[in-house]
Amino acid sequence: MSETVTKTNLLGLSLPKLQAYFVSMDEKPFRAVQVMKWIHQRGVTDFDAMTDISKSLRDKLKTNAEIRLPNVVQEYLSSDGCYKWIVQVASGSRVETVYIPEAGRATLCISSQAGCTLDCSFCATGKQGFNSNLTTAEIIGQLWWANHRLNGFAEPRAGAGKSNRAVSNIVMMGMGEPLLNFDNVMDALHLMMEDNAYGLSKRRVTVSTAGVVPAIDRMKDYTDASLAISLHAPNDELRNQIVPVNKKYPIRELLRSVKDYMASLPDKRVPVVEYTLIAGVNDHRQHARELAALLKDFPCKINLIPFNPFEQSDYRRPSNSSVNTFREILQQADYTVTVRTTRGDDIGAACGQLVGEVADQTKRSARYRKAAELSAANRLDVHNVV
Incomplete structure (x- = not known):
């Protein structure tokens, strides 16, 4: 045999x-x-x-x-030009990859886990529970596929420089918490920035984390990629509700860790602070003023993200007026502030909407389904009584 x-x-x-x-x-x-x-x-x-x-x-x-690639089983094209690919990984779960073309850049949002253990309250991925970490091949395979699908492996055009890659920017902001899959993500970052592979600038490769402090502390020994932190609240009491990992690694500890990492870099980059605005939860004027005070000694850029609704959440998108007021308060405090434009929401590819299909090992998805069914039944009972 x-x-x-x-x-x-x-x-x-x-x-x-x-x-x-x-x-x-x-x-x-x-x-x-x-x-x-x-x-x-x-x-x-x-x-x-x-x-x-x-x-x-x-x-x-x-x-x-x-050379074994992850299996792309489905493709969606948004009316605004975004692509979403459903990728089946070895565990049998399916994760999502999103391509966002813009003027002067093309960003790929890459997943690092099938599901997520952190269960942030505004994120559809967390409601799916958790199955597995993606391998380095499954992470980098998402970039390989995007270049293949969008003709990024073609010979460079005359006058186009050394590359005409379809993808110019990477954000590790897809499904999962990248720093809870540390080793595989670090190897994938190496390939993204390796001159003999994709050759992307360290300024164009960003790791987004909800605040896994020990892993941020380790990053300086492995990479010089850019960093974004999912903050979403200006104080520990509120952040504990929105981002539960804050109970273990509170804001002050998180900001200290990020400052240390940024200080280790050879240039003067600053981190991006991501703040999802949720109507009636964290979008008040006072929250903006408190955020401005919190970040006073923390050089950064702030990216405001209007909440994108999904089925398992009762949160609401803030009004344009609330978003503009929040931004103006921060700008008056001399912060550089951008408001993320919602892209790909017609195909469920907007920030916070990525769901995939997770063979949940945590039973969390079943608990959320049961809670949703009870809530729907209660609403029906109230309607019948009325």
Whole structure:
């Protein structure tokens, strides 16, 4: 009986790991650069097509390795030009990847987990519970797919510089908390910024975290990617309700950790503070004034995100007047403030709406369904009595 060979998936290997892999095969480390360029710059997954390596090495790779991509099972195109792809990962769960084209840039929002353990109250992903961490190949595979689907692996156009990649910016803001899948996310970031892979600027690759402080403290030893923090409240009492991880890592501790990370970077970047505005919850004038005072000694940019409704939530989107007033108070305090334009909401791709299909191990999704059913039944009983 012949033994089944477990093949190494080269898609998710950072350059140091790919070099180590070739050394383990008694090959020269420079082979790693050749193969990496074929995979990530030319979009090639067939070893036979890698014409600058010997046939004997190609045969060896076919026996021992593979380039296995996550399976894209569905595609949606929004009326505003955004794409959403449903990606099936090894656990059987499905995650979502969103492509957002804008003037002068094209952003890919990448998922790092199937579901999420944090259960932030404004986020549809958390209501799905949690199944698994994505592998590095499943994370970077979302970027590979976007470039493949949108012709980003084509030869650069004349006068277009070294690349005409479909994706210019990455935000780790899809499903999951990236820093709870630390090792795989760090390797994926390496590939995104590696000159022999995607070559994206550290200013154009952003990790968004709800505030996992020990992981932020570790980041300086692994990456110099940009950082965004999901704050969403100006005090611990309110943030405990909206972002439950705050009970473990309160605001003061989070801001200290972020300042330390930013101080470790070789340039003068500042973090982005993300603040989802929820009608009647955290969008009052006093919240804006309190936020301005909180961030007084914390250099940052502030991104206001009007809440995007989804089925499992009773939260409401704030009025345009509330959003504008909140922004003006912060601007008067000399903050740089942007308001995120809602994109892709007609296909459920807007911020906070990503759901996917999670084989929930936490039972959380079942609890939310039961609560929703009870709430609907109560509303029906009240209607009948009236």
